[in-house]
Amino acid sequence: MVGELTWSKRIFGLWIPLALFCVVALFPFTWMAATSLKTNAELYDPKASPLAIKHPSLVHYIDLLRETNFLTWIANTMLVAVVATGISLLLGSMLAYPLARMRFRGAPLLAITVAVTYLVPQTLLFVPMADLIGRLRLGNTLSAVMLTYPTLLVPFIAWLLMGYFKTVPRELEEQALIDGASRWRAMTRVILPLCMPGFISAGIFAFTLAQNEFLYALLFLSRSSVRTVPIGVVGELIRGDAFYWGQLMAGALLGSVPVALIYSFFVKYYVAGLTAGAVKG
Amino acid sequence: MSKVVEASRAPALAARAHPTGWARFREFVERESVFSWLMLTPPVLFLLAFLGYPFFYGVYLSFFRREVTGPATFAGLGNFVTLANDPIFWQSVGNTIKFTGAATLLKAVGGLGMALVMNQNFRLKAITRAVLLLPFIVPTVLSTVAWQWIFDPGLGLFNRLLVVSGLATTGVSWLGSPTMAMVSVIMVNTWRGLPFFGISILAGLQTIPVELHESATIDGAGSWGRFRHVTLPSLLPVIFIVTTFSIILTFFDFQLVYVLTGGGPANSTHLMATYAYSLSMGAGQMGLGSAVALSMVPVLGLLLVLLTFYVRKD
Numbered sequence: 001m002v003g004e005l006t007w008s009k010r011i012f013g014l015w016i017p018l019a020l021f022c023v024v025a026l027f028p029f030t031w032m033a034a035t036s037l038k039t040n041a042e043l044y045d046p047k048a049s050p051l052a053i054k055h056p057s058l059v060h061y062i063d064l065l066r067e068t069n070f071l072t073w074i075a076n077t078m079l080v081a082v083v084a085t086g087i088s089l090l091l092g093s094m095l096a097y098p099l100a101r102m103r104f105r106g107a108p109l110l111a112i113t114v115a116v117t118y119l120v121p122q123t124l125l126f127v128p129m130a131d132l133i134g135r136l137r138l139g140n141t142l143s144a145v146m147l148t149y150p151t152l153l154v155p156f157i158a159w160l161l162m163g164y165f166k167t168v169p170r171e172l173e174e175q176a177l178i179d180g181a182s183r184w185r186a187m188t189r190v191i192l193p194l195c196m197p198g199f200i201s202a203g204i205f206a207f208t209l210a211q212n213e214f215l216y217a218l219l220f221l222s223r224s225s226v227r228t229v230p231i232g233v234v235g236e237l238i239r240g241d242a243f244y245w246g247q248l249m250a251g252a253l254l255g256s257v258p259v260a261l262i263y264s265f266f267v268k269y270y271v272a273g274l275t276a277g278a279v280k281g
Numbered sequence: 282m283s284k285v286v287e288a289s290r291a292p293a294l295a296a297r298a299h300p301t302g303w304a305r306f307r308e309f310v311e312r313e314s315v316f317s318w319l320m321l322t323p324p325v326l327f328l329l330a331f332l333g334y335p336f337f338y339g340v341y342l343s344f345f346r347r348e349v350t351g352p353a354t355f356a357g358l359g360n361f362v363t364l365a366n367d368p369i370f371w372q373s374v375g376n377t378i379k380f381t382g383a384a385t386l387l388k389a390v391g392g393l394g395m396a397l398v399m400n401q402n403f404r405l406k407a408i409t410r411a412v413l414l415l416p417f418i419v420p421t422v423l424s425t426v427a428w429q430w431i432f433d434p435g436l437g438l439f440n441r442l443l444v445v446s447g448l449a450t451t452g453v454s455w456l457g458s459p460t461m462a463m464v465s466v467i468m469v470n471t472w473r474g475l476p477f478f479g480i481s482i483l484a485g486l487q488t489i490p491v492e493l494h495e496s497a498t499i500d501g502a503g504s505w506g507r508f509r510h511v512t513l514p515s516l517l518p519v520i521f522i523v524t525t526f527s528i529i530l531t532f533f534d535f536q537l538v539y540v541l542t543g544g545g546p547a548n549s550t551h552l553m554a555t556y557a558y559s560l561s562m563g564a565g566q567m568g569l570g571s572a573v574a575l576s577m578v579p580v581l582g583l584l585l586v587l588l589t590f591y592v593r594k595d
Contacts, residue, residue: 017398018409021479024472025413031438032427043436050441091324098317105314110321116585117332119526121533123554124578125332127561127571128339132331151331154324182307183316212420214536219562230422234540238426245430252423263418267411270418274477275484 036250060246073232081210084149092157100165118155130219144220149210157202164198201273204266229255343571360572373556381531384470392478400486417476425540428469459549485519
């Protein structure tokens with residue numbers, strides 16, 4: 001009797017809602033994949049079943065790689081994301097370390113400023129930013145986005161790292177200083193190595209954000225050879241009013257794969273970064 | 282602490298008859314405040330140049346009539362007066378509020394549901410969590426393009442399923458009619474943002490001590506009573522912060538609408554962000570575009586003040 005009750009509870013309280021959440025989360029990706037693998041004849045046949053694939057074909061992928069600069073966009077995206085993440089981690093930890101572990105004048109004000117800038121959306125900044133990048137003559141260069149993405153990432157990274165830096169006991173640092181190490185040495189040899197999980201979390205987060213960024217890429221990168229994946233797919237695979245859905249979905253899927261792969265290796269760290277603000281703060 | 286350090290260094294320093302310039306420099310750098318500001322200067326300068334400067338330059342721009350070509354002329358509050366008399370501006374304000382309100386509510390309720398479902402023991406939990414987060418991590422623009430195809434009037438998934446299942450004969454014009462376009466845009470935003478709520482609330486759920494539930498059970502609380510009097514109150518801080526974050530992100534959203542509808546049909550899905558973009562980049566009116574962006578600042582300010590008060594209170 002009790003067993004039956006728990007069984008129905010498991011089915012209605014767990015398995016059915018869970019299945020629903022999974023189906024909702026995944027069906028757009030399934031639809032993407034199904035579309036990209038169909039030939040145009042099958043794709044635009046209203047009588048064909050929308051989800052079944054009768055004649056799987058890689059023609060859209062081949063066309064995508066042949067006719068567009070897709071591989072260049074992938075390379076650009078990776079390069080930009082790596083550089084922007086590197087710059088952001090460096091600047092972010094330079095900001096977070098003193099704020100988390102030292103006493104100095106202006107610390108409270110600076111801490112509040114960092115928290116506020118973290119929440120200032122780029123929508124507020126894009127008009128003057130476009131002007132600034134134009135005057136620096138950085139339009140249509142990858143440097144434009146490599147320089148502007150860290151503005152979105154540094155405050156967040158600093159905020160996240162501060163939490164990790166604070167967890168290292170002060171005694172460890174003091175011991176190193178007593179042993180004759182400089183502050184720099186104490187930081188680089190003692191404190192920072194203990195905060196590796198924080199760096200991985202911040203890095204993964206920054207990396208996926210940099211790969212997803214759209215607005216600045218849209219503003220600054222109009223030449224095909226310097227585009228990133230999101231802006232390349234939207235800007236060049238949608239040609240006029242005619243949609244090449246097969247190729248578009250192939251591009252959207254291939255563009256998502258690198259992000260999803262990296263994410264799947266580091267899910268734990270990603271979730272730690274995602275929930276750090278809401279749960280700890 | 283620094284006294285201890287200095288005391289321990291003193292003999293070493295005294296051993297040198299004349300402290301050299303280098304040693305003095307080292308002592309100077311080792312001071313807590315000097316070391317701090319040496320570290321802080323590069324990131325602070327960077328943020329001043331690429332965040333502070335554009336922000337205030339944007340404020341400045343909003344007082345000028347400025348086309349892409351030609352010189353800027355001072356207009357005072359002229360841009361704001363123009364906006365106040367611009368029906369599309371007010372429409373975009375209304376759309377932004379509707380969009381943010383509906384999507385945030387749906388995400389919060391759905392996210393709470395997702396978290397409660399996920400907070401049970403079952404096999405493959407870690408993988409399920411990773412899968413449920415996918416909509417949030419995949420580049421928004423790319424998944425939005427897929428949604429555009431799902432919404433396609435003739436061959437899209439939704440209309441085909443409707444027709445095949447016999448629920449409708451012609452299907453729905455998802456992105457073609459003003460009401461349905463807004464519904465569709467809200468739907469996609471909810472799909473993307475729900476996991477953020479779900480996973481954050483789940484993390485909050487896992488911090489609730491088991492003893493609280495146990496003592497409530499002993500006191501005779503049923504599952505609803507425990508949810509109402511134990512779970513929900515413990516979750517409120519998390520829900521509050523996640524909701525505020527999400528309101529900020531949703532209120533200032535740009536890319537979803539830009540890709541899915543471009544603000545159409547007939548401006549019915551224009552958000553303030555997309556309207557600012559179309560004014561400044563499409564029509565070349567940088568001053569007016571800046572003014573639209575700037576008129577979003579009070580909302581941001583209000584949310585930030587709320588958030589600060591809440592965090593202080595704890």
